[in-house]
Amino acid sequence: MAVSFDPHSSEPFLLSRSKIDLFLSCPRCFYLDRRLDIPRPPGFPFSLNLAVDTLLKKEFDISRAKKKSHPLMEKYHIDAIPFQTDQIDEWRDNWHGIRYRHQPTNFIVFGALDDVWQNKEGELIVVDYKATSTIKKIDLDDGQSYHESYKRQVEVYQWLLRKNGHKVSNTAYFVYCNGRKDEKAFDGKLEFDIQIIPHQGDDQWIEPTLLKMKECLMSNTIPKANPECPYCKYRKEAGEKEFPSKNKEQFQLNLN
Secondary structure: OOOOOOOOOOOOOOHHHHHOOOHHHHHHHHHHOOOOOOOOOOOOHHHHHHHHHHHHHHHHHHHHHHHOOHHHHHHHOOOEEEEEOOOOHHHOOOOOOOEEEEEEOEEEEEEEEEHHHHHHHHOEEEEEEEEEEOOOOOOOOOOOOHHHHHHHHHHHHHHHHHHHHEEEEOOEEEEEEEEEOOOOOOOOOEEEEEEEEEEEEEOOOOOHHHHHHHHHHHHOEOOOOOOOOHHHHHHHHHHHHOOOOOOOOOOOOOOO
């Protein structure tokens, strides 16, 4: 399956959950990535976050095998158990995840879940693990762009599960691990405070967003950048300094 989008192809185009967020962050960066195969420079790997993620999955899988609620779920009065399914490893796989072919756009949308729980009503609950280290209270409604991204992330997962025929709760949960900084010494281990934060998801934005993304990719014109995009701002300002004699309109390229 093609990495970059070909407007003349009838083949389904694989689109990850993170690329939806990229489009919402900056349409130009999305176009450069998916249409022209010029991705943003990669960030640093969050190895500590990955370690927390792996250990949490192992821990909740113990409760899954026992078909029992995890102590954290009981602490937060969440009447559910980890969902029993042979697909859990596939859903968690970063290269596969849970998938759905969106017919109007011919996109195969996919995303890798951290976990899924099931409540007494038979509804599936999307669960996402997060790790941080802060002395501030964790507030997902503080308007921070990355917190809004987290919310969209679980909403895409809810949408994917629904499109795969599952009954899904509107409530998603973040299992948030906050590394403590108030210990007297490190002593070769990092202590975490763990809390579960609920989010009432709404996936109504996804369908119209996918249609806009398809329209963007079908165009031969590079879209305008988000004025707040640090990547586009760097490219523009660096280009103007490096090639001062060039017309600044070169940054509004047209492929026609």
